[in-house]
Amino acid sequence: MRSTTHERDYSGRGCARNALDLARRRPDRLRVEHRCRVDRPAAVVAGGSFCTSPSRCTGSKSVANCHFRNCRRACLPDLACLLGAAHNCRAANGRHRQGRRGHHGGSRGHADCGVLRHKFRSVTHPPGSPPTSSPITGEAAIIDILAPLTARFPGAFALKDDCAALVPTPGYDLVLKTDAVAEGVHFFADDAASDIGWKALAVNVSDLVAKGARPRVYLMALAFPAPPSLHWLRDFARGLEQAQTCFGITLAGGDTDRRHGPLSITIAAIGEVPAGRMVRRAAAEAGDLLYVSGTLGDAALGLKLRSDGSQAAQWELAPDDALALVRRYLRPEPRLALAPVLRDHARAAMDLSDGLVKDLGRMMQASGTAAVVHAAKVPLSKPAAAAQARTPALLIDVLTGGDDYEVLAAVAPDRAKSFEQAAAAAGIAVARIGETTPRRPEAGRVVVQDHDGRQLDLVRSGWDHF
C-alpha cells in the first residue's frame, strides 16, 4: 500500500462539500471517515428525514416526530447524507416546524438549517492505489463483512447458520416483499457502494411502509460478476447499516453468488402490521381522494442528471439543486412515519416506484375504479419546479418517470381531514392530487388534467420491464 493518511478538519459546508465532491469523483483518492457535529439543532426538510443534531438526540422512540426508532444512530449518517439534508433544506419552501423537544423537524419548510460543521478524517491515496482494493477471497470473507449488520437480531446467528429464526410478535401479521436492484437498471456501476446498499434496502422498505407495516428483518441475495474489493464491500455494508438504522430493520440472512451479468442485490423484507390491518392496494372506492407524500419527479429528474450532467445547465439549475435531485435518485427515503397514519386513515395505499400514472393505474385496476389527477396539484420540490418551469416537457418525467418511493393513498372524503392532520403530526407532507371515479370507460384508467381541466396526452404511463 502506497497510501498516506492525514487528519483534517473541515469546518463549514463549503469545505465539506469540496471534500465530498472529491470523494465522489475519485473514491480511490479520498475516503471519508466521518465524525460530524452540528452546531444548531436545525431541521430537516422537504420530507427529508435526517436528524442533524446528534448531540441532543436521545435515541428514544418517544421523541416527538422522530422518524427513526434508533435515532442515535440515524444522527450519524455519512457526510453525504448531511449535505443532502442541507441541500433539501435550502431547496424547500413553506413553513418550518420543530419537534416537541426542539431538535426534529420534518415538514416541507424553508428552514434555517444551521451551519453544519464537520470534523472528519480523510484518508488520501496516491493515484492508482485505491484503498484496500484487494478482491474478496472466499464467501466466508463476504460473510465476515456483512455479519455485523445482524448485530441487533440474534435470530440471524451472525450469518453462521443456514437459515434465520424470527419470533413473530403476537397479534401481528407479517408483511412480505421482495424487490431487486441491478446495475444498469436501478443504479449505475460507478454509484457509491454505500448508495447502492441504501437503495437496495430502501426500495423494499418503501413497500412495507406503504402497507402500514413496521419493518423488521430482511434477507439479501447478492450476485457479483467478479469478486468485489474489500473496499467496495465495506462501503456497501456501510450504506446498508445507515439504511438499517434509519428504517429500523436488520439483516437476517443471505446468499452470495458469482455469475456473469450485472451486479444485483435482491432483498426480501419482512415487516409487521397489527393483525388484519395491512393497507391494501385494491380497496379504493369511487369518490376517494388521492394523496401522495413528499414531492414527485425528483428522482426521475435526478436520474436524467445522473446520466447527463449537462442537462442541469439546460434546466438552469443551481449546482445545489441539481445535486439535491440526484440525491433523491440515489437515496430514496421511505416515509416510515406515515405507516400508522395510513393504517388509521387510508382506504388503500401503495408506494410509487414505476411512475405515478402507472402505479395509480394499478391501484385503480385492482380496485375496479378509475382516477383523475390534477397535474398542477402534483407536489414538486423547488429544484423540480424550477427545472419544469424552464423545460415544461419534464412534466412527463414527473408523472411517469418512477423511482419516487413516495406513498400514494386513497382516502375516503370523510377521513380526509383526519388523514391530513395525522400526516402533519407525523411530519410528513401529503398533497391531494386528484380523486377516484367510477370505472369509466374501464377500471384502471387514469386521466391527467391540466389546470384548465383539459386532458393531457401522455406518451407513456410509467416504467415496465417488458
Added chain:
Amino acid sequence: MRSTTHERDYSGRGCARNALDLARRRPDRLRVEHRCRVDRPAAVVAGGSFCTSPSRCTGSKSVANCHFRNCRRACLPDLACLLGAAHNCRAANGRHRQGRRGHHGGSRGHADCGVLRHKFRSVTHPPGSPPTSSPITGEAAIIDILAPLTARFPGAFALKDDCAALVPTPGYDLVLKTDAVAEGVHFFADDAASDIGWKALAVNVSDLVAKGARPRVYLMALAFPAPPSLHWLRDFARGLEQAQTCFGITLAGGDTDRRHGPLSITIAAIGEVPAGRMVRRAAAEAGDLLYVSGTLGDAALGLKLRSDGSQAAQWELAPDDALALVRRYLRPEPRLALAPVLRDHARAAMDLSDGLVKDLGRMMQASGTAAVVHAAKVPLSKPAAAAQARTPALLIDVLTGGDDYEVLAAVAPDRAKSFEQAAAAAGIAVARIGETTPRRPEAGRVVVQDHDGRQLDLVRSGWDHF
C-alpha cells in the same frame, strides 16, 4: 400457428421414454400434456418421493408415510417425474417398504415398480414453429401466469398487491432462507423450464427442512435477459406448481425485472418450526455421530453427464442409470419427512449443497469441532457406485461436488438409535458416515479416511463462488 394436434396412447415405459426423449431434445416439436395411470400401486424408491398411484391417493395429510401434504396433486407430476421415479426404482437396492395404506413407499428399496402406463396427449409442431412461442408483453402478463401459484394462499392477494400478508401460527417461529439459481451456474440454458422452476424452489426448501421446519410460503424475484415466451413461462410455472405441491409451500409474492446477464431466480422461503426448536448448524459437539440422508454424489455426477453425455460410456453406465443421475441434478428432492426427526433427535443439522466436505467443515467450524468421515460409508446410489467402481477418481466428485440437497446431521451417541428408527419410520434412508472430534488441529477441519483408515488427500473441499 402451423401446429397440428394428435391424441396418442403411449403404453409401457419404452414408448413413454421415447416420447420423453423427443420432448427433451426438441421441446419445440413435442409438448406432453399428460394423463397418467399406474396399474400397480408400486413404490417410490431411493429416497425418491413421487407417489405413483393417483387412483388410490386420498390427498389426506394423515396418510402414513406420505411425504406430501397434498398428495392428490403430487400424484400427477409430469411424465418426466414418473419416469424419473421408475429409473430411481430400478437403480436402487435394499429392502422395500410399503406405506400403511399400501400405496406409498419411501425407503431405498429394490422395489417392484409396476408398469407405468401413460396415456397422454402429445401436441406436435412442424420444425420452426414452437408452440405459443410469442414473447411476453408487459409485467401484467407474467403476473397472470404466475398468480395461480398463489391459489392456496389468500395473503398473496393473487399477486395484485404490493406485499403479501402472512398470519403466523401461534407458538411457532419462522425460519427464513434465501437462495438464488442462475443460468450457467446452477442450471443450463436449455434445461426444461419446469426443471428450473422445481430446482429454484427445492434448493430453498431443502434448507428449511434441514432446520426442522415445515415450509409455508415463498417470495420469488425473477430476472430475465429478454422477455420469456408464454410457452417457457407456463412450463416454468408448471415445475413450480409441482414443487409447491410436493413441498407444501405456496407462492406469496414476487418481483420481475429485465436485465442483461443470465436468467436468474431468487427465492426467499419461509417455514415454521415450534418456538425455539430450529435445528442449528453450530450445535454439534465432539463425539457426535454424523449422518447423511439418501445418497451423495448423484447430482455431481449428473452434472458431469449433463455437461458431457459421452462420459456415460466412459463410466460404462446403462442409459437408465445415466438418466437417473442427471435427474438427481435437475430435480433435487428435499427430505421433508426428515424435518420432525431432526427436531426430535439431532443435535445439529444443515443441508448439503456445496459438497459434503465443505459443508461439514462449515458445521464443524460453527460448532468449534472437527470431523472424521469414512469414505467407504458415504452412501452411494447404484449408478453412482457403478460409475465410481469404473472410475475411482469420481470419489472426489462424490465428496465435494455439491448439489446433493441431502441432510447432514450430528447426533449424540445416545440418540443414534432413536434417530435411525425415526428416520426409518419416516421413510428416509440415513447413513452414518463418521463422527465429530475435538478441534484438532483446528475447528472446521474435516479428515476423510479410506477403509484402511488412511487420510485421503482431497484437492478441493467443495464449491465456493469466490
